[in-house]
Amino acid sequence: MGKTLAEKILTKKSAGDACAGDIVIAKVDLVFVQDTTGPLTVRQFQSGKFKRLANPQKTAFFFDHAAPSPSRQLSNDHKLLRQFADSMGCLKYDVGSGVCHQIVAEALARPGDVVIGADSHTVTAGALGAFATGMGSTDVAVIFALGKSWLRVPESIKINISGKLNAKVGAKDLVLYLIGTIGADGATYKALEFGGDGLANLSMSDRFTIANMAVEAGAKVGLFPSDKITEAYLKAQGRAKDFQPLEADKDAVYEKRVGIDLRFIEPMVAKPHQVDNIARAKELKGTKIEQVFIGTCTNGRLEDLAIAAAILKGEKRHPDTRLIVAPASSKVLLEAIAAGYIKTLLEAGAVILPPGCGACLGLHQGVLADGEACLSTANRNFQGRMGNPEAFIYLGSPATAAASAIKGEITDPREVS
Amino acid sequence: MLKGRAFKFGDNISTDHITPGRLAHLRSDLPELAKHVLEDADPTFSSRVKKGDFVVAGSNFGLGSSREHAPLVIKMAGVSAILAKSVARIFFRNAINLGLPVLICDTDVINDGDMLEVDLAKGTVKDITNGKLLTFGRLPEVMLKILGEGGLLPYIHKHGDFKL
Numbered sequence: 141m142g143k144t145l146a147e148k149i150l151t152k153k154s155a156g157d158a159c160a161g162d163i164v165i166a167k168v169d170l171v172f173v174q175d176t177t178g179p180l181t182v183r184q185f186q187s188g189k190f191k192r193l194a195n196p197q198k199t200a201f202f203f204d205h206a207a208p209s210p211s212r213q214l215s216n217d218h219k220l221l222r223q224f225a226d227s228m229g230c231l232k233y234d235v236g237s238g239v240c241h242q243i244v245a246e247a248l249a250r251p252g253d254v255v256i257g258a259d260s261h262t263v264t265a266g267a268l269g270a271f272a273t274g275m276g277s278t279d280v281a282v283i284f285a286l287g288k289s290w291l292r293v294p295e296s297i298k299i300n301i302s303g304k305l306n307a308k309v310g311a312k313d314l315v316l317y318l319i320g321t322i323g324a325d326g327a328t329y330k331a332l333e334f335g336g337d338g339l340a341n342l343s344m345s346d347r348f349t350i351a352n353m354a355v356e357a358g359a360k361v362g363l364f365p366s367d368k369i370t371e372a373y374l375k376a377q378g379r380a381k382d383f384q385p386l387e388a389d390k391d392a393v394y395e396k397r398v399g400i401d402l403r404f405i406e407p408m409v410a411k412p413h414q415v416d417n418i419a420r421a422k423e424l425k426g427t428k429i430e431q432v433f434i435g436t437c438t439n440g441r442l443e444d445l446a447i448a449a450a451i452l453k454g455e456k457r458h459p460d461t462r463l464i465v466a467p468a469s470s471k472v473l474l475e476a477i478a479a480g481y482i483k484t485l486l487e488a489g490a491v492i493l494p495p496g497c498g499a500c501l502g503l504h505q506g507v508l509a510d511g512e513a514c515l516s517t518a519n520r521n522f523q524g525r526m527g528n529p530e531a532f533i534y535l536g537s538p539a540t541a542a543a544s545a546i547k548g549e550i551t552d553p554r555e556v557s
Numbered sequence: 558m559l560k561g562r563a564f565k566f567g568d569n570i571s572t573d574h575i576t577p578g579r580l581a582h583l584r585s586d587l588p589e590l591a592k593h594v595l596e597d598a599d600p601t602f603s604s605r606v607k608k609g610d611f612v613v614a615g616s617n618f619g620l621g622s623s624r625e626h627a628p629l630v631i632k633m634a635g636v637s638a639i640l641a642k643s644v645a646r647i648f649f650r651n652a653i654n655l656g657l658p659v660l661i662c663d664t665d666v667i668n669d670g671d672m673l674e675v676d677l678a679k680g681t682v683k684d685i686t687n688g689k690l691l692t693f694g695r696l697p698e699v700m701l702k703i704l705g706e707g708g709l710l711p712y713i714h715k716h717g718d719f720k721l
Contacts, residue, residue, distance in 0.1 A: 275647060
């Protein structure tokens with residue numbers, strides 16, 4: 141019987157025959173924490189009386205959620221993490237480096253790897269063909285020590301993609317449409333596996349956006365095959381040697397198949413307070429927004445800033461709408477400066493945040509006021525997510541965000557030039 | 558046998574409802590963080606919940622973040638088990654790793670404030686208030702073993718490794 145991508149990777153990493161439903165012990169190739177889950181991980185590691193890390197150079201610490209720190213308590217958390225990482229010889233990406241998932245994509249994850257992070261959006265690296273998933277601090281503390289964890293091999297849902305996206309329609313619109321279709325728990329405990337001819341029309345940046353949001357349908361992982369587009373991306377990061385091709389067997393068994401024709405996807409928006417509460421952007425015309433946020437592990441890449449800059453070039457943000465932009469990594473920021481996108485965005489009235497999670501999770505750098513609405517390119521619009529349970533979050537693509545910043549209300553990007 | 562009152566919640570209670578990002582600065586001060594447990598779903602919960610009570614939710618409880626602080630503050634509030642129609646996967650693992658039972662059952666028949674009696678060994682929930690008897694699904698073996706040791710750290714401490 142053929143194997144899905146998830147079964148293939150977990151078979152190799154568990155040195156057994158991994159089939160959907162099996163429980164396996166898998167070797168973990170890369171494990172990481174960020175600054176809001178790391179302190180509990182370190183404390184659990186210490187209270188577990190563990191002394192050494194299984195693979196210090198495959199254990200990474202990221203300072204991205206509170207970067208730079210807005211408070212004494214979080215600064216002390218950072219201090220704890222720096223001391224632990226340094227004393228154990230771990231990889232450390234300090235304040236200003238960028239969002240963990242973006243750096244994992246640029247520098248660390250490889251096709252066929254098992255990647256575990258103490259952050260739910262670890263699924264992002266599934267775009268590279270890595271079995272990448274989030275776990276909590278205790279699971280991760282044990283992986284620090286043992287270099288492995290237990291996993292239930294997930295059943296897979298095959299998402300068969302065909303066609304090509306139209307102008308001003310992005311991968312974000314596709315994944316919002318998908319989550320709206322299958323629901324916020326439509327893939328709970330399962331793998332989403334993307335395939336079909338249409339993959340040739342989805343860039344790595346598009347694939348990261350899609351894999352990133354697999355968890356918003358409840359999925360354990362969102363997997364793409366490793367193909368020529370993957371190879372070109374790794375080569376561009378100076379990581380040609382990390383490439384290996386990877387695809388599911390032709391006779392693999394799927395729990396369900398869903399077909400999506402990219403030609404019919406329109407600009408989509410998730411309405412408050414659930415990611416599967418979707419509408420077409422054009423249906424929400426007239427919805428006033430006080431803030432637009434462009435960035436995050438979902439849509440803070442160079443390609444996203446390029447799309448926003450193209451729409452905002454020579455334009456100004458609406459006077460009643462704040463525009464906040466957070467590049468996903470320092471690499472992205474440097475390249476966006478070189479390409480002129482940052483200048484364009486600043487001239488349009490944007491605030492540029494340091495690379496990191498920025499306003500996404502309500503910790504700082506763009507907390508909403510009571511009754512305010514934000515159009516964000518992030519992945520979550522839960523009540524209270526951006527720091528205020530009395531505020532309203534709409535999710536959309538960078539193009540929809542840029543168009544909405546100009547108009548001061550939710551706007552289908554096809555309506556602006 | 559666990560006995561306590563039901564605190565009823567709806568569907569899709571996220572980790573942001575349980576312990577939001579705006580309180581991230583309290584994550585190294587757990588007693589303070591625990592005062593805000595489930596604040597954005599029910600601001601009165603933390604002042605009313607007593608040791609032994611149950612969180613009773615609809616479907617997809619605990620969706621969102623991997624923050625283990627979510628089940629941790631629920632446990633610190635004295636909750637003895639979470640009953641839900643379904644639970645998001647990271648939250649599920651986290652709760653079991655902390656020794657907090659998660660019981661999947663049809664919670665529609667339970668009303669807010671009902672007295673419940675849970676028999677973990679038999680897999681039953683008795684709603685003493687309305688007389689209804691529910692059964693909950695058995696956890697996967699590996700989770701049962703971890704829960705049986707009181708969580709993942711005691712499990713690893715005892716076995717030195719994962720033993721399937």
